[in-house]
Amino acid sequence: MSALRVRGLGVDLGGAAILRDLDLDARAGALVGLLGPNGAGKSTLLRALCRLIPIRSGEIAWDGRPLARMSARERATRLAFLPQGQTLHWPISVRRLVELGRLPRLGPLGRIGAADEVAVAAAMAAADVAHLAERAATSLSGGERARALLARALAVEAPALLADEPTASLDPHHAVAIMETLRRIAREGRLVLAVTHDLGLAQRFCDRIILIDEGRIVADGAPDAALTPERLRAVYRVDPAVLTGWTPARQDQPRPL
């Protein structure tokens, strides 16, 4: 089964060390939540994995092949990236926006074929934007735009999806629907690495949680093992009793109401 392998990853930005000597192994078939406080380095990690920013040290490999030795097109078909809070400037239709996800897979003439149309339709259905297909992407609400952009990332049909806060602007119904979609496509055989600040959704839907603080992995495991009250207190600097959504694992004391 396909797998991501990261060894000794170091990234500097603006002269500061943002990621430090980070090791990570993740296999297709799992929805992995990437959690941690603001500024911990979560987006930096996803951007480094896609090689959108230079790395200072370390190696990133997919299926044993270092990304550094792949062409940009090959990398784009292995690792699909859904960036955080993207703005859209051109009034192209949602269908055209989602079709752009197929770019790394198109031939030299750039023509959309039958297989591409099937992938685009499936991606729009999965992200619940099929009914918006002919709307101008610039006219969408924040949540609709987030789902259209997710559809574009899904249309790549890459074996790995790196999603930066895919539920950030979604209402509860769509947030749950998108987490269900991410879990389903993971179970179908993809690796999904999703950044989120929603502890409740992460606990409920993720197979595994990686908690990052100050550029280092401080916990990695099943949700209840990774998100202990002690760790949440240390990393987020809040009293876990005030957190909504997240509930302590059964062996912990119940939260006061």
Ligand SMILES: Nc1ncnc2c1ncn2[C@@H]1O[C@H](COP(=O)(O)OP(=O)(O)OP(=O)(O)O)[C@@H](O)[C@H]1O
């Ligand atoms: N281009 C840059 N130049 C300098 N510093 C940067 C740059 N981009 C990010 N940083 C810094 O790197 C650190 C990690 O940023 P990153 O966006 O990875 O955090 P994050 O964990 O995704 O945070 P959030 O939850 O707020 O999205 C932050 O301190 C940020 O200010």
